[in-house]
Amino acid sequence: MSRTRTAVFAALALVAGVSGPAVAVSPAAQAAISAIPCTVDYKIQNDWGSGFTAAVTVTNNAAAKSSWSVKWSYAGNQQVSSYWNSRITQSGAAVTANNETYNGTLATGGSVSFGFNGTYSGTNAIPTAFTLDGVTCNVDDGSGSGSGGGGGNGGGSGTRVDNPYSGAKVYVNPEWSAKAAAEPGGTRVSNQPTGVWLDRIAAIDGVNGGMGLRDHLDAALAQKGSGEEVVQLVVYDLPGRDCSALASNGELGPTEIDKYKTQFIDPIAAILSDSKYASLRIVTTIEIDSLPNLVTNTGSRATATANCDTMLANGNYVKGVGYALAKLGAIPNVYNYLDAGHHGWLGWDDNFAPSAQVLHQAATAEGATVDDVQGFITNTANYSALKENNFTVNDTVNGTSVRQSKWVDWNRYVDELSFAQAFRTELVSVGFNSGIGMLIDTSRNGWGGSARPAGPGPTTSVDTYVDGGRYDRRIHVGNWCNQSGAGLGERPQAGPAAGIDAYVWMKPPGESDGSSTAIPNDEGKGFDRMCDPTYTGNARNGNNMSGALPNAPLSGHWFSAQFQQLMANAYPPLP
Numbered sequence: 001m002s003r004t005r006t007a008v009f010a011a012l013a014l015v016a017g018v019s020g021p022a023v024a025v026s027p028a029a030q031a032a033i034s035a036i037p038c039t040v041d042y043k044i045q046n047d048w049g050s051g052f053t054a055a056v057t058v059t060n061n062a063a064a065k066s067s068w069s070v071k072w073s074y075a076g077n078q079q080v081s082s083y084w085n086s087r088i089t090q091s092g093a094a095v096t097a098n099n100e101t102y103n104g105t106l107a108t109g110g111s112v113s114f115g116f117n118g119t120y121s122g123t124n125a126i127p128t129a130f131t132l133d134g135v136t137c138n139v140d141d142g143s144g145s146g147s148g149g150g151g152g153n154g155g156g157s158g159t160r161v162d163n164p165y166s167g168a169k170v171y172v173n174p175e176w177s178a179k180a181a182a183e184p185g186g187t188r189v190s191n192q193p194t195g196v197w198l199d200r201i202a203a204i205d206g207v208n209g210g211m212g213l214r215d216h217l218d219a220a221l222a223q224k225g226s227g228e229e230v231v232q233l234v235v236y237d238l239p240g241r242d243c244s245a246l247a248s249n250g251e252l253g254p255t256e257i258d259k260y261k262t263q264f265i266d267p268i269a270a271i272l273s274d275s276k277y278a279s280l281r282i283v284t285t286i287e288i289d290s291l292p293n294l295v296t297n298t299g300s301r302a303t304a305t306a307n308c309d310t311m312l313a314n315g316n317y318v319k320g321v322g323y324a325l326a327k328l329g330a331i332p333n334v335y336n337y338l339d340a341g342h343h344g345w346l347g348w349d350d351n352f353a354p355s356a357q358v359l360h361q362a363a364t365a366e367g368a369t370v371d372d373v374q375g376f377i378t379n380t381a382n383y384s385a386l387k388e389n390n391f392t393v394n395d396t397v398n399g400t401s402v403r404q405s406k407w408v409d410w411n412r413y414v415d416e417l418s419f420a421q422a423f424r425t426e427l428v429s430v431g432f433n434s435g436i437g438m439l440i441d442t443s444r445n446g447w448g449g450s451a452r453p454a455g456p457g458p459t460t461s462v463d464t465y466v467d468g469g470r471y472d473r474r475i476h477v478g479n480w481c482n483q484s485g486a487g488l489g490e491r492p493q494a495g496p497a498a499g500i501d502a503y504v505w506m507k508p509p510g511e512s513d514g515s516s517t518a519i520p521n522d523e524g525k526g527f528d529r530m531c532d533p534t535y536t537g538n539a540r541n542g543n544n545m546s547g548a549l550p551n552a553p554l555s556g557h558w559f560s561a562q563f564q565q566l567m568a569n570a571y572p573p574l575p
Helices: 010-016 027-034 174-182 213-224 257-272 306-314 316-329 349-363 416-429 462-469 560-568
Strands: 003-005 038-047 051-060 069-073 079-084 087-091 094-098 111-119 130-132 168-170 196-198 228-235 281-286 334-339 375-378 437-441 493-497 500-504
Touching: 038 069, 038 130, 079 087, 196 213, 213 228, 213 257, 257 316, 281 316, 306 316, 316 334, 316 349, 334 349, 349 416, 375 416, 416 437, 416 500
Parallel strands: 168 228, 196 228, 228 281, 281 334, 334 375, 375 437, 437 500
Antiparallel strands: 003 038, 038 051, 051 111, 069 094, 069 130, 079 111, 087 094, 493 500
């Protein structure tokens, strides 16, 4: 006798077109069916004690697809040995079935079937959960509709909208706005929305008489009026934070995960869950700078640090991010966007896919699920150009690929937009929901002014071609601190490109990345030589000069000279 895990209702397979007697389906049942984005019918057709044959039928109730990928995990030691009508790969207990070239098309309401043989010892339990292109099947997605949507909901609470920025104003931080307006010419941008940084426990209640989290939320309600309002928060205080840098080190030591949970995340969650703020769309940027370090700066890598090895070994980055996602994701009007580095960090082959895997590991730790992630943010507080128009990664000069230039250095991406869109696809492929949207921080990546190239560089060599045409004027793509020549980028806007929920100014322009010299402080912030303009570099920036501005204050403190430079070099230019 065959065993099976079928759809939620017996009628579901019948309506979807699986063979069987015709039945009448009530409007209520049909509505319930359409709220389920996909169903998977997994049947064991034959089992002889050490092996089995299985048949799988997948029904798509969402938008039509030109390719598909079904994933599940076994509870036992089952191993797929052969397959047909799909291409199956297995890593440990995790199985992925991708379409063949001839059956990739899957219409709305359409089904596709495939089969395989497998081996096992012990028990052969049927898997309990399946995904189609990252979307959980056999479960109501809360939308009331099987359609996929364009970015950001990711299958969370039904009260969430697809893209929180769509049709909404975004909170203007009055503290940042006042500093910007006090600068000569600053009123041209002082009404722009920026992120509110919760970078230490004290920031929750307010530092040195400044606004705390409740103060910002109350101010956002006042700004909201009768329309929709987004509030942008940066949640940034992991134990052993940013293990490869010093300027952005935090207050918590590598082992203080319990303190992070109880004294940082829990109080933030308690405030955000106050019904007083239920009408706000609260966007959280979760823990920049940390998780990708577990891939790029550990083990035998030339860029490895002892601090990053420690955080990889103790697991507290993964545990902390998972806990934050679970606690904040339980609040219906909170939209979690997990930090995803930038193209000049993760764009290389040996960083790209492994980083997506680490992000998925964190998003399924400590009670979190992928439904707690509405999207990802790239280029937070960084300087990578949004779009390089004067060359592409596919260009060649005298037979030499652009990828071989010193600037690109075999990276597969030359700008942030192409990276964000490609990384979104990779994130879906490792198990994140297909509705995720991306944010790109454009606060300081404009690279305008008189140094902005008007066209491609000369074709004397691949380096003259790239260096003469690139907008990003940094000495090296790994330089990140108070960069000389940078400018304000695209103004914040919703839905600017495919897969992108918004361009944002998550890093408030004018706030320093780190001090140029060592400055004693009680904020847990160290001195990083990458912020010293005389520093000649390390392995992470190819042993180049840092490119940092002089006379910078501690990270997060107001840096007037940088703000003036950002306005002067803004692109698009300021009026």
